[in-house]
Amino acid sequence: MSVAESGHEFIDVEVIVNGRTVRSRVRARQHLADFLRQELELTGTHLGCEHGVCGACTVLIDGRTARGCLTLAAQAHGKRIETVEGLSGQGAFARLQDAFIGLNAAQCGFCTSGMLLTAYELVSEKVPRTRNEIRDYLSGNMCRCTGYHAIIDAVASVLAEVAPA
């Protein structure tokens, strides 16, 4: 069989996105972030580099953070995807959002979705962390605006609530 016959250019996927089952036919080459942004018009997940460094495209796959640009839409078949739109306003995520607003831990907002998701994963572990440990954990999310200090303050404040040292 030729390569063209072995593989598929289009793949049928069934994905649970923010709690809703979505059935779609995706191109093999489309990454998950583009699937969310273009097919589902969930534009809260952003593209800063498309090579896995900046973290702006961070989403949750089966409850764990992942770079949306380093995951194919096809790989999301059968998985549970959560984005900022789905997590917004609930539980610990909402507390992070409030802390970000109150401490001005976001300026242009482009890194914020990804930053919140990574912070949410950390906070959800409910383990006390030092500021340096928070810094380490967030080191996969690039921010060019804030210098990170206010972000660390915001995450530390929420962590102190959910996991008092």
Added chain:
Amino acid sequence: MSEATTIGNVIGASIPRRELNRLVSGKGRYIDDIKLPRMLHLAYVRSPHPHARIKAISTEAALAAAGVEAVLTAAEINPMCQPLVGVAQHRPGHRSPPQKLLAEERALWQGQPVAAVVAATRAEAEDAAALVEIAWEPLEPVWLPHDALDARRPVVHPELGDNVAFDFSIEKGNAAKAFAEAAVIVGDDFRFERQQAMTLEARGLIADFNSADGTLTVHHAHQSPFQMQDLYSRHFDIPEHKVKVVAPDIGGGFGMKLNVYTEELAAVAASIRLGRPVKYCADRLEAFLGDAHARDHVMSARMAVSADGKITAMEVDDVGAVGAYGMPLRFNVAEGMMLITMCGAPYDFSDYKARTRSVYVNKNLIGMYRGVGMPFACILPEVLADRAANQLGIDPVEFRRRNFRRKETFPCLTPGGQRLQGLSLQASLDKLVVSMDYDALRAEQTELRKRSIYRGIGIATFLEQTAYGPPYYGPSGARISTQDGCHLRLEPSGTIRCVTSITDQGQGTLTGIAQIVADSVGVGYDDVGMIAGDSTISPYGGGAWASRGMMVGGEAALGAGRKLKANILALAGAITQTPLGDLDIVASQVVNTGTGMAVISLADVAKIGYFRQDTLPPKFDVQLSVTHSFVTGELCYIANGVQASYVELDPETGFIKMLGQWAVDDCGRIINPLLVNEQVRGGIGQGIGAVLYEECMYGPEGYLENGTMIDYLLPMAADLPDIVVEHVETPEASTDLGAKGIGEAGLIGAMGAVWVAVNDALAPFGTAITHQPFTPERVLDALAKSTRG
């Protein structure tokens, strides 16, 4: 500042930004989030060579590719647009050839756009771009600043004869004599590698030309929609009132999104030609190549000092490699000019000799990026002052105190030509020393040195030019407005709608302006709605650049607020038959100042003013919307600050760790401390990145060796320290608001402080580092030249 401008409750409060409600919820709307009907996508084919002749372009294969609508080259695009010339008319001898949109016979830098592929999707445009065949004849490039001055090296623009774009000198007093008589002379050569803003969101626009009525709408991630409205109108011959530029949410600007990009104009040309919306959103590879670059200078500088530690003179020679052309409008001689006009300005010396040359090289254009030349103006004197202090056995802090210009001497003119007044040099340094516990850090440093742990403390004082006025760009011929305006409308329900010409890419200027409007009218902050970013609906203005949002836009908002309040009170007085002098507006109520009682709500005033004019005295002039613009009279204003860095340097590996950063900033009156502090912190992050990490790397043949976020390093959360920010407030005397501007201060001061701190850490080894960024290898190389330790 007059007493009448002691304003109410909201100015000065740390109010969170309203925009964050959207931005933290993933509900921002950035340029790549916007879809228009029948929109096409553009990807560029770019020169892989820094200098090459284009012998042939074949677009057949690309045109046949799936989804492709057009493949456009210079032949189609360039005739549609007036060439751009990046020459400042008032700078004697400044020259640049005109720049056309796409490369014609030659490509002059690696990454220069050659062909535009327009397709149904971005992916298909990229597929087709790979199929465009270009026969290149590589030519010898010139890419280093001093090489550009070498007559044996290639000339980028043969018609110019050589590579010198601009050559400017300042000479005041008698520097030669001062150096001849100096007790101590310190000097060095300095190299600043090329850097870039690397906003997290790359540049982008959607150009939408409507061929039915000849209107052009451009959704543009740009800091000044007005600048672009003017440019598009003039360069594409479209009457200006038919051009609309609107900025969506923008993922970081920092001055980089202020520049003029031929590749952005070419996208507009594509839309005009195709009669459909064309989206060009640079991906990271394109952004690296196409974003205006910054820095790329070599300098030599020296400082003459007397035996009792007084700076008596400075000399500076600067060469800046500005790329292949002058930057249109945002002239790239600015970095060198700011260096030589501002160098050493905080210090009291009058003998000065400085020269800056901007040279053309086969690299991308240098443009505006936060701080521009002010970091250099801070770094050079601070590094040299520390050396002089060490040689003389004077504590570096004491050395600064001895040399700061005294308040009694203000206003004064520096040898670089900068007028100074209203600064808090001593007070800021005093505050910093306490904030960082300077003595304790020095003691710790001394103790740890005995255990072979090498820490460095660096303190750097800087001045920041803010809020340029008409004298800055006016004489240059650049159609850049330094005036901003504010349109206020009382809504029928009693709230306020504000349309400002100031733009906001995350700084929070819209919040600050809302605070000013709220206080000046007399309503709560939540009753003011902000609109910005549309070139057609606010007064014409400048947008966001050079730390001017509060200074200029805020002053306009203040004026508009007062006008609106006066009109509301006039109407309220007519309605309630009360003399104007007895009325005020407090918390959306018109109150009688004598009794303190509310007489009518703003909502009722508005209802009558809009719907019940029949109840008013005949011919009463209801004016419930006002417009006010403001422009300063000055070339610029000056803010000051001082920062400290505490670093640890590992002499075995050359690695540097940031341990702490402190800033004391005097930006005049602070409208919103929360937002101001975060501007400082963000700038500091970029400043630390610039000194330790960031570099566009060129190989031995002039080709780029990096090009992604993997190999252009920005500091992440673990690489930056906690940052303490404090303030001194010396209000700007010439305006009512008294704000001075803060946007660039963080970066400028941080670069100075880190430079000084790293060199302080190296001091025990009798060596210094003056080649930025301070990579571990450069640190090790500096240590290899060590004279002791």
Added chain:
Amino acid sequence: MKAPNITYIRPCSLTEACHILAEHDDEAVPLAGGQSLLAALNLRLAAPKLLVDIGELQELRDSSFGSGDIRLGALTRHHELLDSDEVRRALPLLPRAAAFIGHAGIRNRGTLGGSLAFADPAAELPACAVALGATISIAGPGGARELAAADFFTGLMETALRPGELIAAVRFPAATQGTRYVIDELSRRHGDFAVAGLVIAAPMDGKRVGEARIVYFGCVDRAQVARQVSTALSGRELTQSTVEAVIDAVGEDLAPDDTPGWRAETKLRLARTLTRRALAQLTGAAA
């Protein structure tokens, strides 16, 4: 930076996956975690025609923790190395190595098999596999075979995998009592690829080092035992002269290239410094 046109298939079994990969050897690549492959695709640095998604094959998740060898399935994600109590007890080096890998989002997706097959010379796990004397279990169209990790990495980003072969699992000998492990690296930022790094597995008998395996990463072109360095350390007491002999041997084993921003001599210097510091840890550190 959209990936080029490509096709995709999700085989139902390991056998099917190997068959497809063998049939389309030059044009098909396996996709597991995708953290390296998809970046290369987006950057258009790689242009395979067919992606064979092996990321859900249960056969590649077969792990076992016996009293002898420990077997980790190829699809063991990096975060599992950090999170698993069993791994931490049986193979204490691995969680320490995993902590150096990228960031949470990368660790949640990247796999052990992927890291070894990709054979990035700056990666930690290939060096750990060699230092620990691991065995690679390989599945292929010709059947299953095993290969010592020490023989697996054959060149710059090259492995001994033949067309159609996949790493099925990695077998590690159980950690012996008294063996000390050190892993350290120098990188510009947390999570960046190492400029220089090393792994030491040193069985200790009091102050005497047994058969030590030292493996460098970052400043080398492949993961392999640094023979001269390991010999200089093995069978010796950890005295100052041993340390100096080991440091001297570094230059004999390592021949790095100049790369932008890092001259070869700088990398060697960093390797020596790391080695010195690692030996200091050996004298002080517990297993």
